Amino acid sequence: MAQAVSRSAWVNKMTITPATIYVVDDDSSFRVAIARLLRTAGYRVMVYESGRQLLANPPRTETGCVLLDMRMPDLDGLDVQERLNEIGSGLPILFLTGHGSVETSVQAIKAGADDVLTKPILKSTLLEAIERALARCRGRTEQRSKSTSQIRTAPATRSSAEPAGGLDARFAEVMDAAPVMIWVSGPDKQCIWFNRPWLTFTGRDMQQELGNGWSEGVHQEDFDRCLETYVSHFDARKEFRMEYRLRRHDRTYRWIDDTGIPRYARDGSFLGYIGSCTDIHEYRETQSELRRRLLEISRLTRRADAAAIASLFAHELNQPLAAILSNIESAELDVEGSSAPVGVKEILSDIRRDSLRASQIIRHMQKLLRSGEPEIQKIDLNDVVGLVHEILKPHAAEVGVEMKTHPSQSMLAVRADPTWLQQVVLNLALNAMDATMKDRPGQRRVVMETRQVDQSKARFSVSDTGTGIPAHRLSSIFEPFASKRGGSGLGLSTSRGIVEAFGGRIWATNKAGGGAVFQFTLPLLGA
Structure with missing residues (x-):
């Protein structure tokens, strides 16, 4: 861009043959201010409150330019430019707009504008743009004064210089x-x-x-x-x-x-x-801070009202489980030393084992709901995914979803709060199950996988056979309320906050054959 020119230099340039600037804008205060600035800079100024007023008395000078507001009532700037072209006005046009965008600029340039200026405009920016336009105007005037043969060669020269x-x-x-x-x-x-x-x-x-x-x-x-x-x-x-x-x-x-x-x-x-x-780096950092605060709010909310839910949940399930275990123990005593078939003893043993596993799952769920400050420790990501699979497997079977896990063959040691990490995996897996509900029974599949990548990270992924994520939502799917499905809308945002709090990264993509894949990575211990 040209260097800013001092006021005296502009005045000296305009002293001999001042160019005429035609200002067309429906904002009276803007017209007055721009006219004052341009006259001070040494230009001759004509002001119009509408495009129709300009067209009623179109520019006749060969040296000058038009400052044209893009959005005006009745005739907008592009319409005025088209009509000026029809009547043969060769003056350069600088568009003024309060709604600047790349699309707007491209549209104006394609229509023949020399420049697009966004309001509010700095004085130096405006004067530099006008001078560039006037220089092109003078060049075109000189071109027209040359011989006919020179004029005929000009378009070919310009065309050959155009980039691809x-x-x-x-x-x-x-x-x-x-x-x-x-x-x-x-x-x-x-x-x-x-x-x-x-x-x-x-x-x-x-x-x-x-x-x-x-x-x-x-x-x-x-x-x-x-x-x-x-x-x-x-x-x-x-x-x-x-x-x-x-x-x-x-x-x-x-x-x-x-x-x-x-x-x-x-x-x-x-x-x-x-x-x-x-x-948008600063914006992303602000959003990261917001997610951390939402995570804190989520934690406090859980502590405020989920304790009662956890207590009721445990009571309602532990009571019948305790009765089942008591009955099992009595039955085992009855058959001990008796001639009962071996199969009966094995059945009682299986019932005892499943009851104890159910009790363990309930304790994990209680801890999840009552979780307070994070307890950072060394954990195996495979164990976290395995536990979530055990929790969700009965529900998946009930709703007709085939849920599989492909754990890493080696231990994936990471530093995290196991309960918080369970919350992330549980949330992603539930979302994947929900995404398959439009599939026909027998075609609903969710796959959870863990593996080591780049020798330094552990990666978890969960894929589904649903319809995928609309492309325009992929970049914002982890923003607060972006994924609301009848819940709070904070699930994925909270999940990203947890993963990032442990030094990881989370993202989502669509599969080529349909469905979505949610993944996160965490640093491996000792990497």
């Missing part, structure tokens, strides 16, 4: 001034251009980023998910939004919010994608 993908220098200039990072890809998925804010952020040059070069800066843990989102939406020609970590020029990784939309030529042919990225 239908971009031109004016587009690049406007996008370089945007306050966000912008990328453009061609129809082959390869990136063909990045704006200056992107290159400044990454500290790399254009050649390094072109093609798939930009992906070198994506965090390894986010790469597969990022690529899957990009390719699947590209092939379907759909808008997408994803969050990932991108390496900054100082070698640190920052969270980026990336939105991509398809690009089309005027004849409807597909040109590729254009995307805008914003740095």
Whole structure:
């Protein structure tokens, strides 16, 4: 961008042949303020309160530009621009908008605008944009004064200089001034251009980023998910939004919010994608703090009202279990030393074992509900998953869900609170079961798996045969209330808070054949 020019320099430039600036805006206070600023800078200014007023007396000068509000009643800015083009006005147009976005800028540039300025506008920004537009205007005027042969060669020169993908220098200039990072890809998925804010952020040059070069800066843990989102939406020609970590020029990784939309030529042919990225690292840290606080609130809520539930739960189940065990003991005494069949003794032994296991499960559930401060200790992730499987297996059979586990063959030692980790696995497994309810009986499957990855992490995954997660929700599925299904809406958010509190990471993806996969990793002890 050009350097800011002092007021005296602007006045000196305009002293001999002041250019005329046509200001069209339905906001009277804005018109007055802009007109005062421009006259002070040495320009001749004409103001209009509507597009129709301008069109009733269209610009006649050859040196000047139009400052045109994009959203106005009756005729909006794009309509006014179209009519100015129809009557042969060659003055450059700078759009003014209070609703700036990449999509808006692209629409205006495609329609022929020279620049798009977002309100409120800094004085230096406005004057620099006007001077650039006037320079182009003067250049076009000089071009028209040349010979006919020179005029005929001009379009071919401009066309040969256009970058691939239908971009031109004016587009690049406007996008370089945007306050966000912008990328453009061609129809082959390869990136063909990045704006200056992107290159400044990454500290790399254009050649390094072109093609798939930009992906070198994506965090390894986010790469597969990022690529899957990009390719699947590209092939379907759909808008997408994803969050990932991108390496900054100082070698640190920052969270980026990336939105991509398809690009089309005027004849409807597909040109590729254009995307805008914003740095949301501080926002993510704020959200992480919010999740920690929600976790604390969740813990306090459990302690406040779940104690009574746990007490009632234990009482109602332990009473009949105690009676069963007493009867078993009496029966065992009766058959001891008798001639009762061996099978009877084995049946009594099985009943005793299952009753004791039921009592153990109840104690674990009580602890889960009454959990207070975390008790960090060394635990085997396989044991946690195995216990949850034992808890849910009867319920899964009752609702027609086939639940399987594929534990790691080796111990996966992690440091965590076993009860809190059980809560995470239990929540994810219940969600997976719920997701299969639309499947036909016999096709409802949930698989829990544990394994070691990268020699330093233990990974848990639970997959289902449901319908999957809508693509637009994948990046926000762990936000508070994003996954509400008749509950509090805090389950997945709380789960992420617990996993991150133990130094891990949790995420969700869709399976190619249908269904979703929820996964989390935790650091292995001694890694």
